[in-house]
Amino acid sequence: MNAVWAVAALAAAFAAGLVALLRLRQRRGIATQHQRATYEVLRTAGLAAEPLRAGLTEAAAAKSVRHLRRLIGASGLALLDTEQVLAWDGTGEHHAEQVLRATKAVLAAGDLPCDRLDCLIRGAVLVPLETDAGRVGTLVALADEPVAPGLVQAAIETGRWAATQLALAELDSSRDRLARAELRALRAQISPHFIYNALSAIASFVRTDPQRARELILEFAEFTRYSLRSHGEYTTLAEELRSIDRYLTIERARFGERLQVRLQIAPEVLPVSLPFLCLQPLVENAVRHGLSRKPGVGTVTIVARDAGAECHLSVDDDGVGMDPELLTEEESGDGQHVGLSNVDERLRAVFGEEYGLVVETGVGAGTRIMLRIPKFHPAVRS
Amino acid sequence: MGGARVSWALAGIVLVTLVTLVIGFYGLRVARTTSDLLVASRSVSPRWNAAAIGGEYLSAASFLGIAGLVLSYGLDVLWYPIGFAAGYLALLLFVAGPLRRSGAFTLPDFCELRLGSRKLRRLVTAFVVFIGWLYLLPQLQGAGLTLRTVTGAPYWAGVVLVAAVVTGSVALGGMRSITFVQAFQYWLKLTALAVPVVFLLLRWRSSGSGALVTPESPVGTEWLLGGGTPAQGLFGTYSLLIATFLGTMGLPHVLVRFYTNPDGRAARRTTLGVLGLVGVFYLFPTIYGLLGRIYTPGLATPDAVVLVLPGVVLGDGPLGQALGALVAAGAFAAFLSTSSGLLTSVAGVLSTDVLGRGSVRDFRWSAVIAGLVPAVLALSVDGVDVSRVVGLAFAVAAATFCPLLLLGIWWRGLTDAGAAAGMIAGGGAAAGAVVFTVFGDPGHGWLAVLVTQPAAWTVPMAFAVMVLVSLATRRRVPAAVGRMLLRLHAPESLV
Numbered sequence: 112m113n114a115v116w117a118v119a120a121l122a123a124a125f126a127a128g129l130v131a132l133l134r135l136r137q138r139r140g141i142a143t144q145h146q147r148a149t150y151e152v153l154r155t156a157g158l159a160a161e162p163l164r165a166g167l168t169e170a171a172a173a174k175s176v177r178h179l180r181r182l183i184g185a186s187g188l189a190l191l192d193t194e195q196v197l198a199w200d201g202t203g204e205h206h207a208e209q210v211l212r213a214t215k216a217v218l219a220a221g222d223l224p225c226d227r228l229d230c231l232i233r234g235a236v237l238v239p240l241e242t243d244a245g246r247v248g249t250l251v252a253l254a255d256e257p258v259a260p261g262l263v264q265a266a267i268e269t270g271r272w273a274a275t276q277l278a279l280a281e282l283d284s285s286r287d288r289l290a291r292a293e294l295r296a297l298r299a300q301i302s303p304h305f306i307y308n309a310l311s312a313i314a315s316f317v318r319t320d321p322q323r324a325r326e327l328i329l330e331f332a333e334f335t336r337y338s339l340r341s342h343g344e345y346t347t348l349a350e351e352l353r354s355i356d357r358y359l360t361i362e363r364a365r366f367g368e369r370l371q372v373r374l375q376i377a378p379e380v381l382p383v384s385l386p387f388l389c390l391q392p393l394v395e396n397a398v399r400h401g402l403s404r405k406p407g408v409g410t411v412t413i414v415a416r417d418a419g420a421e422c423h424l425s426v427d428d429d430g431v432g433m434d435p436e437l438l439t440e441e442e443s444g445d446g447q448h449v450g451l452s453n454v455d456e457r458l459r460a461v462f463g464e465e466y467g468l469v470v471e472t473g474v475g476a477g478t479r480i481m482l483r484i485p486k487f488h489p490a491v492r493s
Numbered sequence: 494m495g496g497a498r499v500s501w502a503l504a505g506i507v508l509v510t511l512v513t514l515v516i517g518f519y520g521l522r523v524a525r526t527t528s529d530l531l532v533a534s535r536s537v538s539p540r541w542n543a544a545a546i547g548g549e550y551l552s553a554a555s556f557l558g559i560a561g562l563v564l565s566y567g568l569d570v571l572w573y574p575i576g577f578a579a580g581y582l583a584l585l586l587f588v589a590g591p592l593r594r595s596g597a598f599t600l601p602d603f604c605e606l607r608l609g610s611r612k613l614r615r616l617v618t619a620f621v622v623f624i625g626w627l628y629l630l631p632q633l634q635g636a637g638l639t640l641r642t643v644t645g646a647p648y649w650a651g652v653v654l655v656a657a658v659v660t661g662s663v664a665l666g667g668m669r670s671i672t673f674v675q676a677f678q679y680w681l682k683l684t685a686l687a688v689p690v691v692f693l694l695l696r697w698r699s700s701g702s703g704a705l706v707t708p709e710s711p712v713g714t715e716w717l718l719g720g721g722t723p724a725q726g727l728f729g730t731y732s733l734l735i736a737t738f739l740g741t742m743g744l745p746h747v748l749v750r751f752y753t754n755p756d757g758r759a760a761r762r763t764t765l766g767v768l769g770l771v772g773v774f775y776l777f778p779t780i781y782g783l784l785g786r787i788y789t790p791g792l793a794t795p796d797a798v799v800l801v802l803p804g805v806v807l808g809d810g811p812l813g814q815a816l817g818a819l820v821a822a823g824a825f826a827a828f829l830s831t832s833s834g835l836l837t838s839v840a841g842v843l844s845t846d847v848l849g850r851g852s853v854r855d856f857r858w859s860a861v862i863a864g865l866v867p868a869v870l871a872l873s874v875d876g877v878d879v880s881r882v883v884g885l886a887f888a889v890a891a892a893t894f895c896p897l898l899l900l901g902i903w904w905r906g907l908t909d910a911g912a913a914a915g916m917i918a919g920g921g922a923a924a925g926a927v928v929f930t931v932f933g934d935p936g937h938g939w940l941a942v943l944v945t946q947p948a949a950w951t952v953p954m955a956f957a958v959m960v961l962v963s964l965a966t967r968r969r970v971p972a973a974v975g976r977m978l979l980r981l982h983a984p985e986s987l988v
Contacts, residue, residue: 168972169968169972170968170969170970170971170972172968173966173968173969174969198968347755348534349534349536349755352530352533352534353530353531353534355530356530356531356534359530371528372528372530373527373528374527374528374529374530374533375527375533376533376534377671378535378536378537378672378753379537379671379672379752379753381534381536381537381753381755382536382752382753382754382755384596413533417671418853418856419837419840419841419844419856420598420599420841420844420845486598486752487596487597487598487599487602487606489605489606489609491596492596492980
């Protein structure tokens, strides 16, 4: 047992040493009083900024108001939107009503009459928080002595800085909106080539095999219903595979036995949520660019593997392939690969920059397109 | 112990290990290659998934530990299997459906989604790793014990063997806890216990149905009637029940399995299936414990009773040897499946939240770290009851993730500050008790009971702290809480 205690003590000492070392490293850079003060201010500002970047909500205000008060050095600090008091830190909360009324009437420094004997508040500074959208809220700093010019200056500058953070929050949300709008725009793009080819293929069966033509038309209808649906930006891998099945049924009507499909799908990743129509364009690309120009039989292979917290997908074809240089050029230009770059952009917009498409190709060597999908992402929901 | 028996048992163990590895590396490629998209996009049925969860859940504690406890302590410890199975009832009633609908893959994911706090996510991650290691420890101990019992190898050999096999294969991507492999492991474990039991019972009948308690046996009737064992006491029993009933929902390797279900309804049906499968399984260790009372009453290592019983009762004939090998193979299936599931979850969490961004390389390093720590611990701690350590893992899970999940799913008012405070209070107390029990010497008396069975006081404390701090920080309630709860509770087609 003694040995065990020794090991435990050793581990504890090691941990303590590590913590001490980390603290020391943190402190080493801050030598002078001045630097330390700068560091403190910036750190406090950073702590206050983090919640504000989510916009001026009650939860965000509650988290940042404490740090804002430390920045200004007031005895009480309140954050208001245009309607109500969102959060209050420090003294003087019984002045909430007054302050709220004051923000509607005046927006300047002034006195606060009070009949409570124990009230220490002697004055307040009200700073409007203005962004491009106009006044979104008010920052109120309360003082327990007559308002000094220093407090006014500090409050005004802090208010301006907080407004900048709120403007950034608006920018964030408009960027999200833009990404959503982009997604919406991309969704409508099922390829016109495919519609033309599908209808011609079906037309060739109408006389010779009316039953088959009917089935194909129904598949086509189901495919367009899925591809042109108006709700939801995300789908599951299982749904996407079903849509690919319809797509391939129609392509087989064109290519017959020339088109072979191999699948290797781990059932664990079927419920993974992914942006709607992000696999189908890859399969379409494999069929169009890999096989339709190639004589003889071509095989498309779709693989989905379970990789811990991610799902790894790949679409291969053994077709004619292409020059990698050409791929990058075409993507930037008018290009036939607009489908690929759309998928790439959407994946990056949704999951982050490191989740783009990876394409391996060469002339005559076929093409392999790989993508990674995290099993969970806070913003994604099918 | 005869040489023939050793070679039989070794052959069984090696076979199970190889089959598991081969299916892990190549099984998917063979079984799931198809040209039919409709076949490929068919999701895992609740029945398969339930067997997979059972396979991952039924660990060394279930396979070896329960029989050993029944042998040593009698009726009182029957609460262990009851609690282990009933935990799925709590999961079914309160958690399974909503958790699946949330779309979360791991507990940190759920936490981030519901409360929107990165710091809280880190805290949850720390507890996931702690619970995972605590649960891995008895698996490796059980492996050491099994190998020592069936072959006479030193204790460390089994620990190192299982740790190396599991860590290596998880790191190289072989044992990625594939649903069908884990389901196969459940049926293997059930067979390994159920088939020998039939022969054991037949022998018991034919040799005159020996009584459990005879006037000359060393322990009296309290073994059979309960209430007399000093190790438990009423408080200890309640504590154990709370830990197992509420702790199951916080086991990291069980929760990630629910992601495989296509929707909340399937998650519920899966849980129901697990309840049945696990319930059936626990019948058998109990029978082994009872038979052990008759045939091997004074066994030095009670945890080994399942392993030695076929040899003792049926003798050294081919039947006894074959059944002994079957049981040993089943025990190894238990270590391999549970350890690989746990290791995969711990390594996954480490690689996404601690080491980096979850790339394959991060995952490999995480798997090595996640396997090394419990192996070192298992080598330094010998002699703690396998089931007791597992009970402690449940106690920590019940004091941290149970309040987080229950309040997160069913109460609008939960805040990130409340969740963090509750988990630190409850989990910190439970973890402290665990460290003291495993490394220190709790002694006897009331204090010892409080420390060795901490759930009865840490779980209510965690709930109370979580609720009170949430009420005090009401302004931090996430803005979209209504929408989130709708998503958790309404059927998928409505939202």
